[in-house]
Amino acid sequence: MNRSDVLIIGAGPTGLVLALWLSKLGIHVRIIDKTLAPGTTSRALAVQARTLELYRQLDLADAIVQNGHRVAAANFWVKGEAVARLPLTRIGEGLTPYAFLEIFPQDEHEALLIERLETFGIRVERNTELESFTETGDGITAQLRLPDGQEETCQACYIAGCDGARSIVRKTLDSGFPGGTYQQIFYVADVQASGPAFNGELHVDLDEADFLAVFPLASEGHARLIGTVRDERAEHAETLKFEDVSSRAIEHLKVKIEQVNWFSTYRVHHRVAEFFRSGRAFLLGDAAHVHSPAGGQGMNTGIGDAINLAWKLAAVLSGGATAKLLDSYETERIAFARRLVSTTDRVFSFVTAEGKVADLLRTRLAPFLIPKLTSFGASREFLFRTISQITVNYRGMPLSEGVTGHVHGGDRLPWAHDGEGDNYESLKNPTWQVHVYGDTSDEMIAWCIEHHLPLHVFDWRPAFDAAGLARNGFYLLRPDTYVAIADNSADPKVIERYFRDHGIRLFFG
Known part of the structure; x- marks a missing residue:
């Protein structure tokens, strides 16, 4: 019977980072994923400063900075014109070695993590699905469905659910997942294009209640469009095409589309699981919390979950600590997740609010206030500290x-x-x-x-x-x-x- 120290379900960034950290610390892991291959499209783009700081422990930070794209500024558009510019090049200067906004798409990010994981002799077991699991006195017994359709029984000391918003681990634990679903349909398009919004900087259109942003990528003239639709088109999300949403980017941000590499739509929820741990089972990443993409926090938060849990599991499994150390994982991470979901929900609700007052705030007040506020060092520092996650802390908690x-x-x-x-x-x-x-x-x-x-x-x-x-x-x-x-x-x-x-x-x- 196959046995590992930790069985990891899901090979997105959260599961891969958990596997990588545990492997570095000498823990035997097994990581499975029900998909046939790693993703070739991605929604997550930003790698925050705190993630890069922690990635130094795995010698990953330099590779991401070298292969990603450093965003020089964020631009805000109203009525077809850029009306405010927020410089980002050294927005966090003096606070961190990574005082900038780094863009490194999730698919490339995962490929790097998989490559590093393989240096430890660990390969993601693809087309392999968790069917069920039960906890025994000294571990977990899990039933897996293998690529050939056969069932396998395996054992592990612990199981980590990194298997996304529809997590089978969370459902097996019968954890509630309270929250809601945004009415908008989100879309992502990977495009090659030209125009003033393709200058290597971030561009956000404030004109309408439907969000639209252009995120630059490392290749010149290559960017990710992320937007929302909420009108009658949202009722037919499964048939939505790029042509149905592209006119706004073309008109409002003066984008000249040359090629669409891929396009996808999705719905976003704002939810936090009722608990992140039950016995020998843990929930991490989107299995534990999902929220709006405001601020580029999702992937980074899942990675933070993985790093928080990894050293604690390693300590317990190696005999360096008693099992009560694991109690601190939920205490520390669930408090942050709840704050984050609340914050990103408020920001996204403001950006997408409808009505004359909301339009006035976005198109008149925001362009006026953004340059004023960011001209103050304290305001810039607060913005960077918040988005970069360097203010995440565990004050007042049992290990502090x-x-x-x-x-x-x-x-x-x-x-x-x-x-x-x-x-x-x-x-x-x-x-x-x-x-x-x-x-x-x-x-x-x-x-x-x-x-x-x-x-x-x-x-x-x-x-x-x-x-x-x-x-x-x-x-x-x-x-x-x-x-x-x-x-x-x-x-x-x-x-x-x-x-x-x-x-x-x-x-x-």
Whole structure:
């Protein structure tokens, strides 16, 4: 009987990242997908800064930046004219090594993840479907339907449902999926074209309640059109063609279409599962939460789920922690998912609202306010922090303790950079580690050496103060680079007590 540590259902970005992270940490995974081949079309485009930061742990960030497209600006159009421009080139300068908007289509993204996963000897099992599963005392027993139609019984310690909005894992767990469905039909078209909106920047039409945007891709004259329709055409989504929706792009954004490579339509929901974990089964990505594409958050949130769960599963399976560590996955990720669904729903509802007042706000007020607001550094920083997901934090949650400087337990470690380097180099290693900015005690140094806990002591520099880091305290960092403890002492007993209380064993490799 085939047995793995973790059986992953679904080979989209969420499932692939989970498989990749676990494989890097020495965990035996099996990943299946019911599709015949990887997708050749994609809706998700943006790879946010926080995802790129975490991808450094897998040596993926540079490949994405090199092969993707950095968007220089967002342009907003009204009545056939560009009326506002928001520069994006260094919108997050000083906050992250990736202070820009990166476009890297999901199909190319998946191909890169699959290629890297194969270096660990793991291949996605295609045309293979989960039929059912049950939990036994020490694991999961699953029934799979193989490509030849035969049924296979397999076992795993845990099962991860990364199988999308129609998740069989979620349905088997009988988790509710409350929320709703947007009335609009969304469409995506991959086109080659020319015109002022094909200058390598992002363009958004504010004219009507139906959303329309042009997202640039790496190839010159190549872009993704994403839009909505809500009139009588939406009632016949299955027969909708590009010709039915293209006139608006041609007229409003002055697009000259040369070739349509592909076109598809879909409906979007805004839902969050009632729970993300039941026993040995977990829900991640679209199986756990779906929302509007506003802000390019969906794929990145699923990847965040995968990284959050991966190090915890690896710790438990390798004997480095007790199973209670896994309780924190749902606590940390469901709170963020609920906030995100609420936020993206409000933004999308504003952009697509109907009526004279809504039209006035979009076409007159928004073009006036956007340049004004973004001329202030604080406004630009708030916008970038929100969209880039660098503000995602786990403050006040069970694995987060303390505060020192401006940094709380549960925060992403702030990036500090100057001419002497940055404080992120050690984060490439996905392990527990301690950062000290300034000086620490001989006791702390000796304790960390004895317990094989990496300790990085940085000579105090103004860049650390500017980033909000405290002098001479310490930050215990989790393997996913979030702060577990922020403490202004140099006492290793604080760390020792933390590990003991959370069932984490004091050995590190």
